[in-house]
Amino acid sequence: MPPLPSEQGTIQLDLIGIGTGNPDHLTVQAIRAMNAADLILLPRKGSAKADLLDVRRAICEAVLEQPVRMVEFDLPTRDSAGDYIDGVQAWHRAIAAAWARQIATHLPKGGKLALLVWGDPSLYDSTLRIAGQLIGEGMAVDVRVVAGITSIQALTAAHAIPLNRLADAITITTGRLLRAHGWPMGVGTIVVMLDEGGAFQALDPADVEIWWGAYLGMKQEALIAGRLADVGTEIMERRSALRQRHGWIMDVYLMRKST
The missing domain is CATH 3.40.1010.10 (Tetrapyrrole methylase, N-terminal domain)
Structure with missing residues (x-):
């Protein structure tokens, strides 16, 4: 200093x-x-x-x-x-x-x-x-x-979804921790931030839904949602293309396990 x-x-x-x-x-x-x-x-x-x-x-x-x-x-x-x-x-x-x-x-x-x-x-x-x-x-x-609007708020607003299900807990974590520890026990909804790319690939995609967003609120905003097994590859391809085009990317995603 x-x-x-x-x-x-x-x-x-x-x-x-x-x-x-x-x-x-x-x-x-x-x-x-x-x-x-x-x-x-x-x-x-x-x-x-x-x-x-x-x-x-x-x-x-x-x-x-x-x-x-x-x-x-x-x-x-x-x-x-x-x-x-x-x-x-x-x-x-x-x-x-x-x-x-x-x-x-x-x-x-x-x-x-x-x-x-x-x-x-x-x-x-x-x-x-x-x-x-x-x-x-x-x-x-x-x-x-x-205080400012968080990327989580921008994500749920963009997809028009609630952050939590009724009487359900949520966990906010990072891509690094998701890779290291997997899906948190006893939690139905997780939000993943600071992911260098594709930490969700470490999960069993069965019965998992995902809502993904990049550049939220900006003119280049990109959104994908669906069953993880169906859209996981699409998210990775879109993310790679966007990062190559702009030189950087900021994204966040929410996942839920089906009850």
């Missing part, structure tokens, strides 16, 4: 959920917070994911009603070699250091900083943990979360 100026003032850090990238998904609270910011940081994730930066820019252009300073910065990449948890924690430290450099440069006396977070900062997102690293290093940071 770079040293902070001795006169560094308090940073009000607004972590603003922006849903799935559609400006219509922003809440009134989110729009007000963006307009009240002294600085909005926009991360660059490399040329392959330039569309993600473009979406953030488009959201700012759509909702900002007054001049707000926007600064782009290069987001560190995660080293995928070695232990997963150690790699993620090192990555978070690197991101916190990148934030600290931008704060020291652009808000040396403190102020209101906004970061635009996909979905909601509370759901499978590490922005709150990274903000905690700044606080742990002694920076005066007042964190506020502005």
Whole structure:
């Protein structure tokens, strides 16, 4: 973590959920917070994911009603070699250091900083943990979360389905955990996030239905639903084609076991 100026003032850090990238998904609270910011940081994730930066820019252009300073910065990449948890924690430290450099440069006396977070900062997102690293290093940071529409909400809305069946439990998990442990015991509905692709292939597809969505809320939105045994291959082929076309993909899916 770079040293902070001795006169560094308090940073009000607004972590603003922006849903799935559609400006219509922003809440009134989110729009007000963006307009009240002294600085909005926009991360660059490399040329392959330039569309993600473009979406953030488009959201700012759509909702900002007054001049707000926007600064782009290069987001560190995660080293995928070695232990997963150690790699993620090192990555978070690197991101916190990148934030600290931008704060020291652009808000040396403190102020209101906004970061635009996909979905909601509370759901499978590490922005709150990274903000905690700044606080742990002694920076005066007042964190506020502005809730956003999650990819799960966008998925169920796109397919017009309820998240849970009557009196049934749900589990939200990741592709990595689904591959490692299979279908959770005693649960009829699962939502799978952060899947690098096709974790459902590790399951017995019998009596499983799936609702899949990619780029939810965006112009390139793609949806597939049906019996896993019938549409699993179609999902994998569509996912591969979309990723090749756009250079990146964000998808999520819900599965139910038939009663």
